[in-house]
Amino acid sequence: MKVDVAQTALEVLREIIAEQGEEVPTSVRMYFAGAACSGPSFGLALDNKKESDAACAVEELEFVMDQQEYEQFGDMLIQDLGGGFRVIPESLKEMESGCGSCSGCH
Numbered sequence: 612m613k614v615d616v617a618q619t620a621l622e623v624l625r626e627i628i629a630e631q632g633e634e635v636p637t638s639v640r641m642y643f644a645g646a647a648c649s650g651p652s653f654g655l656a657l658d659n660k661k662e663s664d665a666a667c668a669v670e671e672l673e674f675v676m677d678q679q680e681y682e683q684f685g686d687m688l689i690q691d692l693g694g695g696f697r698v699i700p701e702s703l704k705e706m707e708s709g710c711g712s713c714s715g716c717h
Contacts, residue, residue, distance in 0.1 A: 613701070615688045617689055617690055620691060621669065624639055628657065635657055636659045637659075639674050640656045640657070641687055642656065643677075650699065650700075685701060685702055686700070687701060688701045688704050
C-alpha cells in the first residue's frame with residue numbers, strides 16, 4: 612500500500628497524536644465514509660492496526676486501511692485544500708466535481 616500525504620497533513624496529525632497523550636492508538640486509519648457527487652469519501656481516525664489491515668509508514672506515522680477497501684480503491688492520497696484535507700484514492704486525484712451544492716465537492 613502507498614499513501615501520498617501532504618506535509619501539512621502530517622504536521623496536523625502529529626499535533627493531534629501529541630495532544631492525546633500516551634494511551635492513544637498510534638495508527639491513522641483511512642476508512643470509506645460513503646459516496647458523494649465527487650466520488651468516494653474517506654475519513655481519518657486514530658486506531659490500532661488490525662491483523663487484516665493494509666499498512667504504510669510515512670515518516671514516523673503508520674497509515675492503515677481495511678484490506679478489502681484497499682483492494683477496491685487502491686493507493687491513497689491526502690491532499691491539503693488550504694483549510695481542510697481531502698482523502699481520496701490516488702487514481703481519482705485529478706477528478707473534480709461539476710456541482711457546487713455540497714461541501715464535499717471540489
